[in-house]
Amino acid sequence: MKAYIENERLLIPALASLYNGLNPYVWTVLRIVLGLWMIPHGYPKLFMDDAIPASKNFINFGWDEPLLWAYFIGAVEFFGGIALTLGIGTRLIALMLSFEMFVIAFAVLYPQWGWGKRGMEYALLLGILYFAFVIKGAGKFSLDRMLPKEL
Secondary structure, X not given: OOOOOOHHHOOOHHHHHHHHHHHHHHHHHHHHHHHHHHHHHHHHHHHOOOHHHHHHHHHHHXXXXXXXHHHHHHHHHHXXXXXXXXXXXXXXXXXXXXXXXXXXXXXXXXXXXXXXXXXXXXXXXXXXXXXXXXXXXXXXXXXXXXXXXXX
């Protein structure tokens, strides 16, 4: 289903061709940006010493094996960011990342969070954007599209 913007609805009708021309690429660009956004968050957890401070959140949650969880999150961010950028396994990766962002917003930053405090709005926004890809999928320009079936 193609979405077309009607000239009559625009304040500047001449922009309709630009909007219609770029429309098929919007979700792809957003997916790539969101994938690239996560890679540098996961890299230090996997390949530097950031897993140790990240494990403190899991200690606070009372979870067993907090360092293992920190490495898992690093893997989701790093390898999931790469996968999301390429558009492979998009719905599953986006689900994991949206869940992570909601946990950050409501479990790590809560109850001290508020708009403009501690950055919870960024985690919440990212969670909502990742969840949009759970529903939307990777889109036309993705490796998922080349598979016979997708999640």
